Amino acid sequence: MTSPILRRLSTTLLALLTLAAATGAAFLLSPALQQRLFDRAAERFTAAPDQSLLKDDALRVAVCGSSAPLPSAERAKACVAVFAGGKFYIVDAGPESVENLVMWNIPLSSIGGVLLTHFHSDHIGDLGELNLQTWAGGRPGPLAVYGGPGVERVVNGFNDAYRIDQGYRTAHHTERVMPSATWPMVPHPVELQGAPTAALDRTGLVLEEGGLRITAIEVNHAPVSPAYAYRFDYKGRSVVVTGDLKYHPPLAKAAAGADLLVSEAIAKPMTRALQKAALSSGRERTAAIMHDIEDYHIEPEQAASIANEARVKLLVFYHLLPAPDGLLPRRLFAQGLNTARKGEWTIADDGSLYTLPIGSGEVREGRIPR
Ligand SMILES: [Zn+2]
Ligand SMILES: [Zn+2]
Incomplete structure (x- = not known):
């Protein structure tokens, strides 16, 4: 049985707690406090761009x-950012990816160019937004967009679609803030060397400047053509980003000795489950698409075999088909990899960051600083 003293004490305590909660709630409801909290968030949101990723002590690769x-x-959909020599380059601008770049608060004006692997919508959908955001971020010149033949049509199409928007913005914010001269993207078709081969094993130089060399590598994503991977070499460190491809053994030669191979992948046991489920719910069109995509994507073990042959240090999976969100789906996606891969592998998330310090063979895995 509780004593009267204890009963009185607990009643007093309850009253005090109720009063504290009411005072706290009233405090939180005060517009002055809300404004102060928002002012702090605004400072973080508009902080000066973070230059750390552009430091010239490493080749850095971030999955956007x-x-x-x-x-x-x-x-977001396919996007990889490569930081080298004080600039960054974007391999594919898949839908939603530009929001990641903006949220990361990287210096958008330091973009060196965009490289399109091919023209499927999940690789180009945010190109207009990328141009807009880097322009608004103070890019000093027009944005160069590299890709296979056909890149002119894609780039000119985005320029056309956004031209009215550009007009509004320049008129509203003035030429000083939104200069029309630096707005339009410029297409740069990348030609491969030599005559076409049945093996689809040609390469072509994209650009070479300040110690950075970017090479386009022909890959097989048939019936989609052209389809390229890109290799970045900078001061002894290197990364190859695949774009989409089916199993393509010639890639091992072009990726030889790369520190990083960032490869797309399809987990067929998972896409087949989706296909089966779509069929049983009467979604025949979805099931047909799930079936058709099987023949032009690479499986994790196949990418592992290319990485092994190329003696790549770290194999990174992105363009995950389907996205394995959660621990068990990740294990299912990667089943068989520990036996197939002679070396390291990992599954990327948005914001995964790989740092390759210059003058060492080290590969550091981390996250984009937020
Ligand atoms: Zn794709
Ligand atoms: Zn594709």
Whole structure:
């Protein structure tokens, strides 16, 4: 039985707690406090761009979009950012990826160019936004967009679609803030060397400046053509980003000795499950698409075999088909890799960062600083 003293004490305590909660709630409801909290958030939101990724002590690779066309709440579609020599380059601008770049608060004006692997929508959908955001970020000149033949049509199409928007913005904010001269993207078709081969094994130089060399590598994403991977070599460190491809053994030669191979991948046991489920719910069109995509994407073990042959240090999976969100789906996606891969491998998320310090063979895995 509780004593009267204890009863009185607990009643007093309850009253005090109720009063504290009411005072706290009233405090939180005060517009002055809300404004102060928002002022702090605004300072963070508009902080000066973070220059750390551009430091010239490493080749850095960040995944700005890790999913394929199937929707994922946690991932943008195909996008890889490569930081070298004080600039960054974007390999594919998949839908939603530009929001990642903006949220990371990297210096958008330091973009060196965009490289399109091919013209599927999950690789080009955010190109207009990328141009807009880097322009608004103070890019000093027009944005160069590299890709296979056909890149002119894609770039000119985006320029056309956004031209009215550009007019509004320049008129509203003035030429000083939104200069029309630096706005339009410029297409740069990349030609491969030599006559076409049945093996699809040609390469072509994209650019060479300040110690950075970017090479286009022909890959097989048939019936989609042209389809390229890109290799970046900078001061003894290197990365190859695949874009989409089916199993393509010639890639091992072009990726030989790369520190990093960032490869797309399809997990067929998972896409087949989706196909089966779509069929049983009467979504025949979805099931047909799930079936058709099988023949032009690479499986994790196949990418592992290329990485092994190329003696790549770290194999990174992105453009995940489907996105394995959660621990068990990740294990399912990667089943068989520990036996197939002679070396390291990992599955990227949006914001995964790989740092390759100059003058060492080290590969550091981390996250984009937020
Ligand atoms: Zn794709
Ligand atoms: Zn594709």
